[in-house]
Amino acid sequence: MIGRILLALAGLVLLAFLIAPAPFAPLFQPFTRNGAPAIYAQTSLLSLTLSHLAIVAAAVAASTVIGLTLAILVTRRAGREFLPLARTVTAVGQTFPPVAVLALAVPVLGFGTGPTLVALFLYGLLPVFENALAGLTGQPPAVTEAARGMGLTPRQRLWQIDLPLALPLLLAGMRLTAVISLGTATIGSTIAARTLGEVIIAGLLSSNTAFVLQGGLVVGILAVLIHHGFQALESRARRRMGLE
Amino acid sequence: MARLSPPAVLFALIGAAGLALPLVQFKANRIVPGEGVGLSALPFGLAVAAGLAAVLIAGCAAAWPAVLRLAAAIAGLVAVVLSLGAAASHLTPEGNTLARVAPAAGFWLLALGFGLMAADAVNRLRPSLALRWLLLAGAVALAAGILASGALDGVSVMREYATRRDLFMREAQAHLALAFGSLGLALLAGIPLGIAIFQGRRWRGTVLGVLNILQTIPSLALFGIMIPILGWVAAAVPGAAGAGVSGIGTFPALVALFLYALLPVVSNTLAGLSGVPAATREAAVGLGMTRTQVLAQVLVPLALPVLLAAVRIVLVQNIGLAVIAGLIGGGGFGTFVFQGLNQTAMDLVLLGALPTIALALVAGIALDLAVQGARRGAA
Structure with missing residues (x-):
């Protein structure tokens, strides 16, 4: 309960800071030198945050749709032969450093928001796919037997049994993807994507720690909020399935 | 008709796309946009392309044993990498240090196709732990050998390396x-x-x-x-x-x-x-x-x-x-x-x-x- 109140409080402070950052300036003043500005003012922090969140949300949505579709395909009879290969590819793919993926997307897509979105999408596919796969294949044999005994068609089984049971794990995969993307999107600013990384990089270039700090704090608080939001959804989904 | 292996068909499709697209990109210097050059535009290129296509198509038959599949995939991968090196040294004019020959979409897709084929073959092989260590060591040694042999020295990345x-x-x-x-x-x-x-x-x-x-x-x-x-x-x-x-x-x-x-x-x-x-x-x-x-x-x-x-x-x-x-x-x-x-x-x-x-x-x-x-x- 105390945790929830703290989270809500952090969310409110974040919102207040984004809407009206000026009153917070004294907090960041000690971290500046030579009278440098304490609050990043080149672009509004709110618009950067919204753009950052929009990029992450688009990437997570795309990863979820494609990752889940692929996981469903390789667990059907026609796709079975791809299952071991798909496992290997996801395991290997996840060792690829996100920064390297981002850098490699540039020659194909140029600079800007596009390559960042694609890199986040590709990198986000893996946790979603892996978790959806675990959810779709990890059911107790009794459930599978019961579904067959009830005479459900494969399609009915997918929609009424497999997917609802896989939902908590799928949400966990989306949570991983969202939190990783949120952090990685900041690096997107090195290739001119409009994200909060812009604030951090401006701070690094002008040795203004206040900028680094406020960019990092906003992303950090967003990550914690999103992490807990997904966790709440997961436990609700588990309760609804009677898994808890 | 022989039974087909669905994953192998996918690798063949990826490989075919790779063969159709330019293997390398030729640039007069490292900043300007380049022009694509296909495998078939190179001397021996047609023969290599035909060989790669033959392996990809033949691999579709489900009857291939895993060991043979792995050997074919590795051979294909090595052939693709060596063609990249050969293309670079062929396209770069003698003594020109400004021109850059970079791997293009065709190279990456061919490498992906054969790489997936190798991964699939290793999965089917169900190797023991010791054999998997051996395969890893072999792969690292092979990569190091190709890099050390100088076969890739004309490729853009290696030229950046050579200068620093x-x-x-x-x-x-x-x-x-x-x-x-x-x-x-x-x-x-x-x-x-x-x-x-x-x-x-x-x-x-x-x-x-x-x-x-x-x-x-x-x-x-x-x-x-x-x-x-x-x-x-x-x-x-x-x-x-x-x-x-x-x-x-x-x-x-x-x-x-x-x-x-x-x-x-x-x-x-x-x-x-x-x-x-x-x-x-x-x-x-x-x-x-x-x-x-x-x-x-x-x-x-x-x-x-x-x-x-x-x-x-x-x-x-x-x-x-x-x-x-x-x-x-x-x-x-x-x-x-x-x-x-x-x-x-x-x-x-x-x-x-x-x-x-x-x-x-x-x-x-x-x-x-x-x-x-x-x-x-x-x-």
């Missing part, structure tokens, strides 16, 4: 020092911390909570924040600067990576120790072992596989994150990546990104094998 060989070695050392140094520090601090919160239940929530929050700070910000903090420490704490603490160079990056590495080490130490059955622990106490003996002789060996799994997570993660050190002047392969991005010189980006990916890949596979070995040892 010493710098590359220095940055490689810095990268390895960052990844392994932060891992070593995290093990030194994290294992005792994990043991402490295993025995003292009271601090468990607080320690894990703090480490969890550290993990959510974006890497770019954590690296940046370390600079002023450590600069202040070096200036304010007597003896700190002498001990190597510094706000510039590699040190802030090392500390940031160390902080990221703590959570996996501490939480896996805790999970490993908690996973030892109570009966085992009681039996050890019943044998008259002291608390320290139980920890050192029973708990830690049994927790080893979980601990090794943490080493895998940390090493793969930190090899990747160490790239960001390049942005704050901490050295490593990231230096090339960000320099390349700034100059829109993609060959330079590749020079930083490819070794990082290779390093993470080899470290990930090797430690996966080590974890499996340790599991078998503990069971």
Whole structure:
């Protein structure tokens, strides 16, 4: 309960800071030198945050749709032969450093928001796919037997049994993807994507720690909020399935 | 009609797309946009393309045994890489140091097709642990052999390498020092911390909570924040600067990576120790072992596989994150990546990104094998 109140409080402070950052300036003043500005003012922090969140949300949505579709395909009879290969590819793919993926997307897509979105999408596919796969294949044999005994068609089984049971794990995969993307999107600013990384990089270039700090704090608080939001959804989904 | 293997059909389609697209891109210098050159435009290119196509199509038959499939995939991969090298030396005019021949979509798709074919074959082979170590060592030796043979020296990335060989070695050392140094520090601090919160239940929530929050700070910000903090420490704490603490160079990056590495080490130490059955622990106490003996002789060996799994997570993660050190002047392969991005010189980006990916890949596979070995040892 105390945790929830703290989270809500952090969310409110974040919102207040984004809407009206000026009153917070004294907090960041000690971290500046030579009278440098304490609050990043080149672009509004709110618009950067919204753009950052929009990029992450688009990437997570795309990863979820494609990752889940692929996981469903390789667990059907026609796709079975791809299952071991798909496992290997996801395991290997996840060792690829996100920064390297981002850098490699540039020659194909140029600079800007596009390559960042694609890199986040590709990198986000893996946790979603892996978790959806675990959810779709990890059911107790009794459930599978019961579904067959009830005479459900494969399609009915997918929609009424497999997917609802896989939902908590799928949400966990989306949570991983969202939190990783949120952090990685900041690096997107090195290739001119409009994200909060812009604030951090401006701070690094002008040795203004206040900028680094406020960019990092906003992303950090967003990550914690999103992490807990997904966790709440997961436990609700588990309760609804009677898994808890 | 012979039965087809569906995955092999997919590889053949990817390979066919690769054959249809330009293998390399020729640029008069490293900045201007280039023109694509297909495999068939090269001498012997048609023969090589026909050979690759034949392997891809023949591989579709499900009857192929896994060993043959693996051999064909490796042969195909080597042929594709060697054609890249041959294309580069053929297209570059004699004595021209400005022209660049970079791998293009066709090369990457062909490499992907044959790479997937090899991965699929290894899966079907169901190799033993020893054989998998052997395959990994073989793959690394083959890659090193091709690079050392000079067959690829005309390719753009290798030409970028040739002009800054010493710098590359220095940055490689810095990268390895960052990844392994932060891992070593995290093990030194994290294992005792994990043991402490295993025995003292009271601090468990607080320690894990703090480490969890550290993990959510974006890497770019954590690296940046370390600079002023450590600069202040070096200036304010007597003896700190002498001990190597510094706000510039590699040190802030090392500390940031160390902080990221703590959570996996501490939480896996805790999970490993908690996973030892109570009966085992009681039996050890019943044998008259002291608390320290139980920890050192029973708990830690049994927790080893979980601990090794943490080493895998940390090493793969930190090899990747160490790239960001390049942005704050901490050295490593990231230096090339960000320099390349700034100059829109993609060959330079590749020079930083490819070794990082290779390093993470080899470290990930090797430690996966080590974890499996340790599991078998503990069971």
